[in-house]
Amino acid sequence: MEAKIKAFMDEVIARNGHEPEFIQAVQEVAETVIPYIVQHDIYHGKNILLRMVEPERLISFRVAWVDDEGEIHVNRGYRIQMNSAIGPYKGGLRFHPTVNASVLKFLAFEQVFKNSLTTLPMGGGKGGSDFDPKGKSDDEVMRFCHAFMTELCRHIGPNTDVPAGDIGVGSREIGFLFGMYKKIRNEFTGVLTGKGRSWGGSLIRPEATGYGTVYFADSMLKTRNQSFEGKDVVISGSGNVAQFAAEKVLQLGGKVLTLSDSGGYIYDKDGIDTEKLAFVMDLKNNKRGRISEYVDKYPSAEFHKGETPWNVKCDVALPCATQNELDGDDAVVLIKNGCIAVAEGANMPSTPEAIHAFHDAQILFAPGKASNAGGVATSGLEMSQNSLRISWTREEVDERLKGIMADIHNACIEYGKEENGYCNYVKGANIAGFVKVADAMLAQGVI
Ligand SMILES: NC(=O)C1=CN([C@@H]2O[C@H](COP(=O)(O)OP(=O)(O)OC[C@H]3O[C@@H](n4cnc5c(N)ncnc54)[C@H](O)[C@@H]3O)[C@@H](O)[C@H]2O)C=CC1
Numbered sequence: 001m002e003a004k005i006k007a008f009m010d011e012v013i014a015r016n017g018h019e020p021e022f023i024q025a026v027q028e029v030a031e032t033v034i035p036y037i038v039q040h041d042i043y044h045g046k047n048i049l050l051r052m053v054e055p056e057r058l059i060s061f062r063v064a065w066v067d068d069e070g071e072i073h074v075n076r077g078y079r080i081q082m083n084s085a086i087g088p089y090k091g092g093l094r095f096h097p098t099v100n101a102s103v104l105k106f107l108a109f110e111q112v113f114k115n116s117l118t119t120l121p122m123g124g125g126k127g128g129s130d131f132d133p134k135g136k137s138d139d140e141v142m143r144f145c146h147a148f149m150t151e152l153c154r155h156i157g158p159n160t161d162v163p164a165g166d167i168g169v170g171s172r173e174i175g176f177l178f179g180m181y182k183k184i185r186n187e188f189t190g191v192l193t194g195k196g197r198s199w200g201g202s203l204i205r206p207e208a209t210g211y212g213t214v215y216f217a218d219s220m221l222k223t224r225n226q227s228f229e230g231k232d233v234v235i236s237g238s239g240n241v242a243q244f245a246a247e248k249v250l251q252l253g254g255k256v257l258t259l260s261d262s263g264g265y266i267y268d269k270d271g272i273d274t275e276k277l278a279f280v281m282d283l284k285n286n287k288r289g290r291i292s293e294y295v296d297k298y299p300s301a302e303f304h305k306g307e308t309p310w311n312v313k314c315d316v317a318l319p320c321a322t323q324n325e326l327d328g329d330d331a332v333v334l335i336k337n338g339c340i341a342v343a344e345g346a347n348m349p350s351t352p353e354a355i356h357a358f359h360d361a362q363i364l365f366a367p368g369k370a371s372n373a374g375g376v377a378t379s380g381l382e383m384s385q386n387s388l389r390i391s392w393t394r395e396e397v398d399e400r401l402k403g404i405m406a407d408i409h410n411a412c413i414e415y416g417k418e419e420n421g422y423c424n425y426v427k428g429a430n431i432a433g434f435v436k437v438a439d440a441m442l443a444q445g446v447i
């Protein structure tokens with residue numbers, strides 16, 4: 001088996017060797033899915049995984065825009081249309097200086113499996129730009145978004161490809177993007193998700209990724225007769241996913257000890273309660289400030305410059321910032337400190353070494369493609385509401401989200417439970433996600 005996986009990875013590396021994040025994401029899937037393919041005749045010998053690692057289409061384009069001083073800037077825009085076997089391409093847009101083809105291909109590849117896990121009819125895609133919204137005025141962000149959409153609009157549509165937000169793309173950016181799409185195409189459709197409530201957005205979409213991550217973690221804890229009640233929880237990030245993960249942890253009786261951004265992390269030993277979280281939401285979403293400002297408001301908290309929060313003792317860890325933010329050494333510290341569960345709110349925040357350490361210690365570990373799937377699942381619900389031209393209540397959407405997260409958990413158990421009873425959620429998520437897409441690809445022939 002090792003030889004088969006190596007031969008496959010050699011071929012992937014030969015074509016994509018300069019794309020480390022993409023190789024990392026493919027390696028993880030290959031290790032779990034190739035053994036399954038070999039044991040199942042219908043998939044064996046069809047090169048399905050080799051077809052799945054090649055994007056159906058990779059679009060790269062120039063985005064030129066003018067800043068407030070009249071200076072002209074050029075950024076690079078992308079859309080990776082990875083796999084449309086089970087539905088239109090679906091996945092977020094990331095605006096961050098680290099964006100490149102490798103990062104977006106890893107995200108698009110993961111998205112294919114994640115979207116399949118939701119059980120909704122969505123293919124996988126991802127896009128974005130190396131544009132950095134940090135420090136830009138609202139007008140500059142608007143001009144950039146408009147320029148970006150003047151090209152992207154040729155490649156997307158409600159039945160073709162439906163982007164949404166990700167790092168650096170929130171409700172402000174989705175508004176600007178939607179406005180330009182509507183103007184150019186002269187149509188009001190559900191071409192983007194994460195829209196505002198009054199123009200086609202779904203209730204619960206802003207909360208969905210964070211809430212879903214905590215629902216998934218709660219299901220994992222229940223397998224060991226545990227819950228969030230009274231648990232110490234360490235969270236990284238302070239953006240959309242982190243904020244609503246923290247909110248749901250508080251609602252379930254847990255204590256949130258940390259939040260972070262790229263400048264460092266804050267540790268509040270008294271816990272970040274609802275009022276303090278409201279301060280963080282205003283700081284991040286309206287004032288667009290830094291997390292270090294938390295200690296000016298709450299001086300009993302500590303700010304740790306340039307560090308990640310994984311050395312803070314906790315029961316549950318929720319990495320909700322970015323890829324590869326939790327490495328093997330961090331994992332060892334978490335385990336030594338008694339952490340019993342890790343659920344990824346971010347995409348691929350744990351390095352392969354960290355995942356191996358969690359598995360070796362047999363603690364509960366949920367990969368992002370399972371635990372953070374609530375965001376895109378609720379985007380799928382937004383698409384359904386747009387098509388039907390109706391809107392469901394908050395309770396209706398939340399109930400559906402809970403149901404979807406429970407189903408994903410069950411699928412992971414079905415495909416990931418090992419002989420000693422331990423659930424390898426990575427294996428479970430990869431195989432469950434693969435089967436649905438592979439079946440559709442087989443039915444549609446070699447295309
Ligand atoms: N927004 C969504 O619905 C979904 C987001 N995700 C993933 O969740 C993660 C966070 O995304 P959002 O909260 O939406 O973005 P956001 O832009 O709202 O927040 C990103 C957060 O990560 C922090 N961050 C970014 N780079 C960092 C670095 N190098 N070191 C430390 N912190 C860093 C930022 O300071 C911020 O707190 C990403 O991995 C994203 O792909 C996954 C599923 C859905």
Ligand SMILES: O=C(O)CCC(=O)C(=O)O
Pocket residue numbers: 090091092093111114162163164165166193347372373375376377379
């Ligand atoms: O809601 C969406 O389509 C975007 C979700 C996303 O980008 C993700 O799951 O990583």
